[in-house]
Amino acid sequence: MMKNPWKTLSSKEIYKNQWLRLREDQVITPSGHNGIYGVVEAKPAIAIVPLSENQDTYLVGQYRYTLDEYSWEVPEGGALDGEHTLSGAKRELKEETGLTARTWTYLGELYTSNSFTNERGYVYLAEDIFDGVSNPDSTEQLRIKKIPFLQAWQLVLEGSIKDALSIVSILRAYEYLKKSQKLNN
């Protein structure tokens, strides 16, 4: 669409932990000025909308340390190093909810906060699902809620679900199901 108008002169790692890496680049801005750019590198964020035969979905509730807020979201997690996002989606769905699914549909990517991070979100719809045993991360304390998918869509519309990745995921699942004429009303 357009050539990158930024120039990177140098790049320095500031911080790294298991989940993110912060680097500071010396740059020339599109308008030709010298500047810095702090970029938070994050692993792919994967979101899954599970859908049962009678069109229930599963939400995950957890306390978000970053925001000091409780948040209801779709099952989400980060890809492991070198892991394909579909494999990550299967793993995260199983870990958080115990569910496995036979039918997976990719609903596209998104940028979570592109002014400072390279994090991309990847959205999957999981159908033909089966119950199993969940095995959440030891850092997480999750609650799982099974509700009609259309009720989750209402929670998005009324603003009760505030996590951007969850909002986009439920929107895309809704539009996909509507288009495929699979949505029960």
Next chain:
Amino acid sequence: MMKNPWKTLSSKEIYKNQWLRLREDQVITPSGHNGIYGVVEAKPAIAIVPLSENQDTYLVGQYRYTLDEYSWEVPEGGALDGEHTLSGAKRELKEETGLTARTWTYLGELYTSNSFTNERGYVYLAEDIFDGVSNPDSTEQLRIKKIPFLQAWQLVLEGSIKDALSIVSILRAYEYLKKSQKLNN
């Protein structure tokens, strides 16, 4: 809804620039283990959906350094220190597009990427708009596109707009206009 199950033992600033601050906290996780949490503190992100009398909107195109991608988005920007998000919305809309608006409607908040940042997005609909002179940030090289609002909604549905804050903003504007029976078809 639930007490914060995380405990913060100490907090250390790792990095700070004009746009973000990174801190690393020593924590006790919800499951009782010692750990660290790297939190990226960011200013409120403000998004504006401008709507003309005949229901055109304005998209802003720019090259996103973080992702190495060109991205079409709604007008967006960060709040200044101490600035109310509505004042920020008026300022950013004017800076990026030259537009001013007489009618402002707040369409709620969202969390852009709550596993590692406290960034919140704030969405505004701007109606009764007037053209003026734009004055973009010197770091930005923006293109402005005026298109029918319903076409922007289609760009969201087909996945061409990938910025999460823009997707959520256009979705909320669409639902608000539909509910208020203001949407021309």
